[in-house]
Amino acid sequence: MIAGKDKITPGQLMFVIIQAQIGVNILFLPSSVESVASSDAWISVSLAGITTMILILAIWGLSRRFPGMILFDYLPLLLGKPIGTIVHLVFAASFIAECSLTSLLFVNAVRDWIFPNTPKSIVLILILAVSLYMARENLRAIARFFVLTFGLIFLMIFIATYAYKEADIMYILPINQAGIPSIIKGALFSMNSFFGYEMLFFCYPYVQGKSRTILKAVFYANTFSVLVYVYLVFTCLLVFTPEEIKIIPQPILYMVKALSFTIIERADLYFLTIWTVVVTSTIMAYLFMSARSVSSLFGMKNHAGTTPFVTLIVFCISLYPHNQDMVNRLKSIVGILGSVSFVTLPIVLLCISYLFKVQRKESAEG
Amino acid sequence: MGFFSRMFTNNRSKSKGTAKRSHIASEDRAVSAATKDNVEYVQQALYQTGDLENRPIVCSAGQGCLLYLDSVCDPDKIHEFILKPLFAAGEDDPMSVITSSDVQKHTDLERAIDLMLEGYSVLHFEGGRECYVVRVPSVNNRAVEEPMNEKAIQGAHNGFIESMNVNLQLIRKQIGSRNLVVRRYRLGKMTKSDASIVYLNDLADPKLVDEIDRKIKAIDADNLMNAYMILEYVENQSFSPFPQILQTERPDRTIGNLLEGRIAFLMEGTPTALIVPVSFFVFYQSPDDYNSRTLAGTFIRLLRLFSFFIAIMLPAYYIAVVSFHYEVIPKEVFYQIKGSVAKIPYPPILEALFMELAIELLREAGMRLPAPIGQSIGIVGGLVIGDAVVRVGLVSYPMIIVVALTAIASFVVPSHEMSYSVRLLRFPLMLSAAFLGFQGIVFSLMAILVHLCILESFGRPYFAPLAPMRLKDWKDSLMRLPFWMLNERPMESHSQKLIQESNRQKGGAKR
Amino acid sequence: MSRRFVCTLTVAVALAVCGCWDQQLLKNERTVSIGGMDEAPKGKLRATVSIRDTTITEAGSKDTSEIHTVVARSTQHARQKIDEEVSGIYSAAKLRVLLFGEELVRNHDIMPFLDVYYRDPKSPLSARIAVARGTAEELIRLKMVGDKTIGLYVDDLLKSMELDAAIPQVNIQTLHPLDRGFDFSLPLLAVKRGVPAVQGMALFNGIRLTETLNLDESRVYLLLTGLGKQNLRMTLQPMEKNKSSGYQYVTINVKKIRRSLKVIVADDQEIQVRLNLKLRVAVEEDPSNHLYKMSVMHNLERLLSEELTDNSKKIIRKMQKAGHDGCGVARRLMAFHPKLWKRIDWKKEYPQVRFDTRVSLEIVNTGITQ
Known part of the structure; x- marks a missing residue:
């Protein structure tokens, strides 16, 4: 039912998940979590990462019961046609919203850091055009690209590591000064950084190998993302005092701005350039998911046709907000949509599947 | 939109259209018993071309006439293979007398005329209902020398020339395997050029061979001047900035690629071999690396x-x-x-x-x-x-x-x-x-x-082994590790056998 | 095929029509290499900059320096006013040194002048920062020293002094004075016989200058605050005052520093700091002693340790008096005694903190003679 040509390996799946997870929040996460959890932000982020593991387990369990099907094929089986369609709509909306928010945050960061006068639409057109070019292809080509650009994450980590010159361990002491409620709240705040694992809904039937291998691959992927995020948040906490992080929205860029090496200065410009690639791959993943969900909403098998329209919608949504207030509103909308469809729904669906014993009849594995 | 799509797609359709018009249908024409009739017919069929030579023969076998195109036949060979034995022999059958490697008997004069264009001479004896067609082509080959634009500092210094047969010979000489297969084609309705694909039967992906075979046979064009034109018909992404076909004038490079399971395309008149399928990194390999x-x-x-x-x-x-x-x-x-x-x-x-x-x-x-x-x-x-x-x-x-x-x-x-x-x-x-x-x-x-x-x-995949990532294939694409470590052929040519060397210590030459 | 082509075309057209809004051609920019701020009457700011230009010919390159001084309301205002009189586009992106006149930072907080540097994405956060005795303008007005422009000269001067470990490595980024839990100090420059020279350090209490140290003191200060590095050299006078001149000094080169700073809170009230410094040094100059005898060497070690301990105590007292917490005691209190920290008023508490300073010294090397 799925041609061997479209299959990906578990290794590729790992990189796909990592690239979908690590994205725009590399820059924003430290500051946004710190504002809630203060210098215990890194604990919050680790907690969020562990929660993600549970959600991944849920998605995996669900996909395993419906081999050869992606989420939207079995939604009607689980919930019936009308409710299934509504949930399908919610999912599609979340993907599109998440994609728009990512593009918006990216464009805003570019505006703040390098191009204050360039119209937002130009940068937006460019990043969406490149993403569109990729997202209309099949999963296999996307996986190739993601594997190829994966190395850049290490380059970013490498640049960020230079900031340890000015690190001071005492900035994060005493541990647990924010209190457990704040830490948990911070964890909720940082959940959206780990969004991207829902790519598993789409990938599962395309992966060669046993379902156990798939789970392992996704676990590794998530572990890697968690480590990267925790590392970066931790670094920021060590370099800046809590007061400072509050007023610096992109502390990592700020941290590397003053670095100067013999052959380059202003490492932040390079960092931003590399980060662009990482963000683009996230946008590609979300565009792919949005297009897949929209085209299966209309009963189309191939998503290449709907991708341009989805891209257009994303373009319009992310162009609309022009001040911080509106950005925050979009953020909270995405937060709600995300927590419904990426956090609550997988678990609810899994429960329904088990309670009502709905699963695909054929016992063929993967 | 429509304009662009027309601009880009009409290449093939155009060549199809013109092909129909210019196709000359030739009917059979039996060899006449009178030599004079035959000579006249040939002269007419070739539109009184100036290089048609007509040598009357009177020997013990009978009275006849030898027709050949001066420009494509070798007079020395005619003398050596046809005239000398004919005059020396008695009344034997000319088939058993003529010493050329390729002597055919034809009753169809049209067929004989076609062959004349390729360097055959036609011998007819008065009263005979058939003619003898003898292969006496004039061969005028450039020497096999090092290609100007693909010099290697060390290693082999020979290169392909314009003759396909010589090129095939250069390849055969190095690959002794009986698995080396040559498939021949005659392409272009007007140009009628010889072409061939060469591959190793046990290595090359049979599906790919069949696909290329099918595509080449489907080409319907009048003029196919050189090999690159043909592969441009065959390749799928003509508007990519990246070349998807490796052109090389070096036999050693060709052989190396054949041994990795790729397919080479050779053509008469083109001193290069075109190699498919290739990846990006093949273009960055040079025979010097292996020397x-x-x-x-x-x-x-x-x-x-x-x-x-x-x-x-x-x-x-x-x-x-x-x-x-x-x-x-x-x-x-x-x-x-x-x-x-x-x-x-x-x-x-x-x-x-x-x-x-x-x-x-x-x-x-x-x-x-x-x-x-x-x-x-x-x-x-x-x-x-x-x-x-x-x-x-x-x-x-x-x-x-x-x-x-x-x-x-x-x-x-x-x-x-x-x-x-x-x-x-x-x-x-x-x-x-x-x-x-x-x-x-x-x-x-x-x-x-x-x-x-x-x-x-x-x-x-064109960008293999980077996309898809296959670290094993880095050994001979990004790097060049010692030959005894290159135990497997690269994945991207989909060769049938991945293992090219079972014993690690045996130093097998690869390219 | 055609659709892809149309996509490419759209992008190309989008690019072509867009022009380049944020283009800043290097050839049009006038880049400041050194900038200085001084006090002006009525709470205004007197800013001086030196714009460095290089002309390259086949014979080589030649530097010129162009000085502008304006009186403005704020730093950004000063930039605007300078731009009004500079041909080309004024840019501070390649600033190498930022100077503050001593009077300005004694009488005003330093932060407001720096705000624009933290806000502007193009600002040079790695620029060095220093305090000028007298006015910064006077120093920048030197224009050229030898064939170096003043900006390059001061930058190189500070760099070499940093390598000598006589002053700490400070730039605009490391200064960022928000709740760090320690106070920063800046190098102090002065014009000496027409040439800029490093004079010592300027200590800040929070964001205001309160005390200055000379170079000898600042070296000890660096050791105490943990900013010292290898190759820090000190010429000391061990306490044998009876030696004739020429014989009384010893120069040591610090090879390794082990510093431990412990903040002890007794009875939840009394803050006590135990600062232990262990140095391994090489003797580079000692005309009076020959150190092949272990006893002589140990004696010298003891004398030097005593002298350094003495100096340290003096400097700590000076720091406390100036309200300058260079050791980061506050940060330790925040980290390890958060409850106490919230209760106390640090500005009042700090001068009362009891410091227990001890320096011990060990000679590991005496050069190629003993």
């Missing part, structure tokens, strides 16, 4: 790949830096660069375009001219113009350095095809750098990368 030590080979190969990045990125990077992000210049050299660009009246992108175009012109001019004049072009262009342009203050010193480095880097590529791609790709990158600085570069690069990830050469 030097592992470390040196690896170093040179990495240097070449690095040169790819310099060639496409350096001008773009420089433009981005001096027109958007001058902050990244380290303070030690900042004022040096600033001092040299301060008085230049034009924006850097114009400077760069001007210099790049000048270099491309020089290169093109130098290539067409004979060597002694070509050198003087280099001096005039490189030294005189380069120096004057800086003194006048139109172009800055750093720009000259950048452009020169870029030009040198694009020369490093061992394949001309790829060198063209690299030179082309530079321009969009430069423009995007001039529009959006680093962001422009990164978006363009990403577009190129996405393209490379999607691109397939005859159904095989």
Whole structure:
């Protein structure tokens, strides 16, 4: 039912998940979590990462019961046609919203850091055009690209590591000064950084190998993302005092701005350039998911046709907000949509599947 | 939209249309018993062509006439293989007398005329209802010498020539296996050129062979001048900037690729072998790598790949830096660069375009001219113009350095095809750098990368082993590890047998 | 095929029509290499900059320096006013040194003047920062020293002194004075016989200058605050005052520093700091002693340790008096005694903190003679 040509390996799946997870929040996460959890932000982020593991387990369990099907094929089986369609709509909306928010945050960061006068639409057109070019292809080509650009994450980590010159361990002491409620709240705040694992809904039937291998691959992927995020948040906490992080929205860029090496200065410009690639791959993943969900909403098998329209919608949504207030509103909308469809729904669906014993009849594995 | 699609798709349909019109239908014509009739018919069929020779023969076998085309037959061979034995022999059957390797008896004169065009001579005896067609082609081959544009410092110094048979011979001589298969074609309705695909039966992917076979047979065109035209019909992505076919004039390179399970395409009149399917990195391999030590080979190969990045990125990077992000210049050299660009009246992108175009012109001019004049072009262009342009203050010193480095880097590529791609790709990158600085570069690069990830050469991923990532294949693509470590063939040609060496210690020569 | 082509075309057209809004051509920029701020009457700011230009000819390159002084309301205002009189586009992106006149930072907080540097994405956060005795203008007005422009000269001067470990490595980024839990100090420059020279350090209490140290003191200060590095050289006078001149000094080169700073809170009230410094040094100059005898060497070690301990105590007292917490005691209190920290008023508490300073020294090397 799925041609061997479209299959990906578990290794590729790992990189796909990592690239979908690590994205725009590399820059924003430290500051946004710190504002809630203060210098215990890194604990919050680790907690969020562990929660993600549970959600991944849920998605995996669900996909395993419906081999050869992606989420939207079995939604009607689980919930019936009308409710299934509504949930399908919610999912599609979340993907599109998440994609728009990512593009918006990216464009805003570019505006703040390098191009204050360039119209937002130009940068937006460019990043969406490149993403569109990729997202209309099949999963296999996307996986190739993601594997190829994966190395850049290490380059970013490498640049960020230079900031340890000015690190001071005492900035994060005493541990647990924010209190457990704040830490948990911070964890909720940082959940959206780990969004991207829902790519598993789409990938599962395309992966060669046993379902156990798939789970392992996704676990590794998530572990890697968690480590990267925790590392970066931790670094920021060590370099800046809590007061400072509050007023610096992109502390990592700020941290590397003053670095100067013999052959380059202003490492932040390079960092931003590399980060662009990482963000683009996230946008590609979300565009792919949005297009897949929209085209299966209309009963189309191939998503290449709907991708341009989805891209257009994303373009319009992310162009609309022009001040911080509106950005925050979009953020909270995405937060709600995300927590419904990426956090609550997988678990609810899994429960329904088990309670009502709905699963695909054929016992063929993967 | 419609205009573009027509512009791009009508290539094939056009050649189909004209093909129908010009097709000359030939009917059978039995050989007449009278020699005179036959001679007249042949003269008419060839429209009284001037190079048709008619030699009457009177010998013990009878009275007859030998017809041949002067331009494609060798008079010495006619004398040696036909006339001498005929006159010496008695009344035997000419079939048993003529000593040429290829003697046929034909009753159809049309068929005989077709063969005459290929270097056969036709012998007819008065009263006979058939004619003898003897192969006496004149062979006028260039010597097998080292190709001018693919020189190797060490290793084999022979190269393909315009004769397909000689080329096939060069390949056969090195691959003794009976698995080496040649499939022959006759292509082009007017040109009727010989072509063949060569592959190793046990290695090449049979599906791919069949596909290429099918596609070649489906070509319906009048003129097929050279091998590249044919593969352009066959290849799927004509508008990609990257070459998907490796052209080489070197037998050793061809053989090496055949042994990795690839398929070579040869054609009469073309001194190159075209190899498919190829990946990006094949273009960066040179036979020299295999004739030097592992470390040196690896170093040179990495240097070449690095040169790819310099060639496409350096001008773009420089433009981005001096027109958007001058902050990244380290303070030690900042004022040096600033001092040299301060008085230049034009924006850097114009400077760069001007210099790049000048270099491309020089290169093109130098290539067409004979060597002694070509050198003087280099001096005039490189030294005189380069120096004057800086003194006048139109172009800055750093720009000259950048452009020169870029030009040198694009020369490093061992394949001309790829060198063209690299030179082309530079321009969009430069423009995007001039529009959006680093962001422009990164978006363009990403577009190129996405393209490379999607691109397939005859159904095989083009950017392998980077996309899809297969670290095992790095051993002979990005690096060149010792031969005894290259136990497996690369995945991307989908060869049937992956293992090429079972015993690690046995040093099997690979290329 | 055609659709892809149309996409490419759209992008190309989008690019072509867009022009380049944020282009900043290097050839049009006038970059400041050193900037200085002084006090002006009525709470205004007197800013002086030196713009460095280089002309490159075949014979080589030649530097010129162009000085501008304006009186403005704020830093950004000063930039605007300078731009009004500078041909080309004024840019501070390649600033190498930022100077503050001593009077300005004694009488005003330093932060407001720096705000724009933290806000502007193009600002040079790695620029060095220093305090000028007298006015910064006077120093920048030197214009050229030898064939170096003043900006380059001061930058190189500070760099070499940093390498000598006589002053700490400070730039605009490391200064960021928000709740760090320690106070920063800046190098102090002065014009000496027409040449800029490093004079010592300027200690800040929070964001205001309160005390200055000379170079000898600042070296000890660096050791105490943990900013000291290898190759820090000190010429000391061990306490044998009876030696004739020429014989009384010893120069040591610090090879390794082990510093331990412990903040002890007794009875939840009394803050006590135990600062232990262990140095391994090489003797580079000692005309009076020959150190092949272990006893002589140990004696010298003891004398030097005593002298250094003495000096340290003096400097700590000076720091406390100036309200300058260079050791980061506050940060330790925040980290290890958060409850106490919230209760106390640190500005009042700090001068009362009891410091227990001890320096011990060990000679590991005496050059190629003993």
